[in-house]
Amino acid sequence: MKKTYRFTCIVCPLGCALEVEVENGKIGEVKGYTCPRGKEWAIEEVTNPKRVVMSVIKVRNGALPTVSVKTAEPVPKEKIPELMEFLSKLEVDAPVNVGDVIAEWHGVKIVATRGA
Amino acid sequence: MNDLPMLNYDVVVIGGGPAGMAAAVRAKKLGLKVLLLDDNDYLGGILPQCIHPGFGLHYFKEELTGPEFAARFAKRLVELGVDYRTAARVLEIKNYSDLEKVVVFSSPSGAYQVWTRTIIYAAGARERHAFEIGIVGDRGAGIYTAGEAQTLMDIYGVMPGKEIVIVGSGDVGLIMARRFALEGAKVKAVIELMPYPGGLARNIMILRDFDIPLYLSHKVVEVRGKERVERVKIVKVDENLREIPGTEFWIEADTLIISAGLVPNVKLLTAIGVEIDPATGGPVVNDLFETSVPGIFAAGNSVIINDLVDYVAEQGELAAEGARLFIDKEGIPTRRWIKLEKGENVRLLVPHYLSGERDVWIYARVSKPMENVEVRFPEIGKKLRLPVVKPAEMLRVKLRREEIAKARDGITMEVVPL
Numbered sequence: 074m075k076k077t078y079r080f081t082c083i084v085c086p087l088g089c090a091l092e093v094e095v096e097n098g099k100i101g102e103v104k105g106y107t108c109p110r111g112k113e114w115a116i117e118e119v120t121n122p123k124r125v126v127m128s129v130i131k132v133r134n135g136a137l138p139t140v141s142v143k144t145a146e147p148v149p150k151e152k153i154p155e156l157m158e159f160l161s162k163l164e165v166d167a168p169v170n171v172g173d174v175i176a177e178w179h180g181v182k183i184v185a186t187r188g189a
Numbered sequence: 190m191n192d193l194p195m196l197n198y199d200v201v202v203i204g205g206g207p208a209g210m211a212a213a214v215r216a217k218k219l220g221l222k223v224l225l226l227d228d229n230d231y232l233g234g235i236l237p238q239c240i241h242p243g244f245g246l247h248y249f250k251e252e253l254t255g256p257e258f259a260a261r262f263a264k265r266l267v268e269l270g271v272d273y274r275t276a277a278r279v280l281e282i283k284n285y286s287d288l289e290k291v292v293v294f295s296s297p298s299g300a301y302q303v304w305t306r307t308i309i310y311a312a313g314a315r316e317r318h319a320f321e322i323g324i325v326g327d328r329g330a331g332i333y334t335a336g337e338a339q340t341l342m343d344i345y346g347v348m349p350g351k352e353i354v355i356v357g358s359g360d361v362g363l364i365m366a367r368r369f370a371l372e373g374a375k376v377k378a379v380i381e382l383m384p385y386p387g388g389l390a391r392n393i394m395i396l397r398d399f400d401i402p403l404y405l406s407h408k409v410v411e412v413r414g415k416e417r418v419e420r421v422k423i424v425k426v427d428e429n430l431r432e433i434p435g436t437e438f439w440i441e442a443d444t445l446i447i448s449a450g451l452v453p454n455v456k457l458l459t460a461i462g463v464e465i466d467p468a469t470g471g472p473v474v475n476d477l478f479e480t481s482v483p484g485i486f487a488a489g490n491s492v493i494i495n496d497l498v499d500y501v502a503e504q505g506e507l508a509a510e511g512a513r514l515f516i517d518k519e520g521i522p523t524r525r526w527i528k529l530e531k532g533e534n535v536r537l538l539v540p541h542y543l544s545g546e547r548d549v550w551i552y553a554r555v556s557k558p559m560e561n562v563e564v565r566f567p568e569i570g571k572k573l574r575l576p577v578v579k580p581a582e583m584l585r586v587k588l589r590r591e592e593i594a595k596a597r598d599g600i601t602m603e604v605v606p607l
Contacts (some may be wrong), residue, residue, distance in 0.1 A: 081390040085246055088390030127240045127254060129343050139346040141240040141256050157371055171260045187237055187256035
């Protein structure tokens with residue numbers, strides 16, 4: 074059975090229109106990408122979709138009550154609700170600097186993207 | 190107000206977002222005495238609340254979140270020793286002459302007046318609100334603009350609601366749809382007036398990621414709920430955006446998010462008679478982003494609504510170069526300005542006037558989506574082909590100095606099918 078997946082590349086803001094052919098569970102032709110990162114992502118999107126996740130966590134005694142964070146690498150899409158649950162329970166003390174590793178979740182670093 | 194303490198600068202930058210910070214950094218590097226004023230409590234404009242990625246790919250050649258992009262510029266600003274005041278609200282600009290201007294501001298340390306030779310106005314934009322887009326009904330709690338919801342969630346850690354309807358499929362609306370979905374709220378629908386989505390293609394993916402229904406050619410016309418929003422009324426529209434009778438339906442929701450576009454903040458500029466372009470909502474500018482009042486420059490979303498922060502920073506830097514030239518020459522020395530005119534399928538563009546003395550980036554938006562097009566400047570014989578143009582995606586085209594210099598009077602920009 075041959076199936077064609079069509080979606081938009083989200084690797085960068087260019088937003089290339091991608092097409093991935095899958096036949097009997099095997100990746101066939103990939104079309105529409107303009108860079109190697111796009112091609113790689115297209116294949117991953119069909120086989121094991123992942124996303125970098127951004128959120129905010131609570132911060133004590135900071136200038137603002139939250140600090141923004143991101144995962145240092147993309148995480149599997151189906152694990153995102155579990156990660157959000159984990160983040161919602163975190164709380165850190167100020168000061169926090171941009172780039173600080175705030176926590177680790179299944180080996181994925183949670184990095185501060187704002188100072189607090 | 191004449192007895193307020195007087196400060197003295199070469200350039201006052203109004204606004205501490207990406208345009209203002211980029212302008213201040215460049216102006217300082219060019220040897221000017223710079224003061225940056227921002228009415229918020231922290232630098233960065235709206236960037237600190239834009240916690241999603243997609244910032245700085247052109248400028249820093251890497252993908253950053255909004256707060257990270259802002260932090261990099263703030264660091265440069267501090268390292269260079271640029272004077273800045275936060276929580277400083279500019280009350281008035283006075284334009285005494287080309288090289289004598291006064292900016293009056295209030296701040297927690299008191300009110301001041303600043304004598305300055307140039308001003309770079311980078312005050313950003315405001316969001317259009319519910320009453321501007323024809324929504325009637327009750328005024329219960331639970332109606333926010335997308336930016337307000339973003340401030341609540343991503344600065345203050347407060348969840349604005351549980352069952353959400355979003356008006357507008359532009360980038361801000363889609364990004365907030367994802368934030369709500371991630372934080373466990375139910376996004377019941379995104380309602381888009383136009384027959385096509387308003388955001389960048391990569392953000393449309395969000396709808397697929399979270400199974401959020403998108404209603405194209407629909408509008409929200411009414412909101413009901415005395416204490417708090419309870420339901421919103423949706424109606425289908427025809428190709429002329431007229432409501433189609435009999436197509437009304439209700440969606441139950443406790444929160445209505447308005448993401449219906451941005452409008453440049455130009456109040457302080459109009460007060461001193463700066464000419465405004467009705468198409469962009471921002472000032473008419475030349476190729477150094479100088480407004481119709483000599484020595485007053487503008488940059489970023491207060492000039493034209495940009496989709497990439499990189500362009501905003503670029504405009505800030507250009508305005509700073511303009512301020513340096515203005516001070517050196519006691520005015521921009523250009524004698525002949527070539528008008529850039531809008532042709533077929535061009536809804537808006539900046540800059541409006543070109544000198545032909547320097548290369549220029551043209552920022553423009555089309556009126557309607559088209560495939561396989563040519564962007565043409567017939568008077569100077571320049572053409573370039575593009576596979577696709579969309580109103581949501583800004584066109585950025587470089588015109589070289591020699592190309593512009595070929596024009597006799599005006600230059601027209603048109604986007605035509607091949």
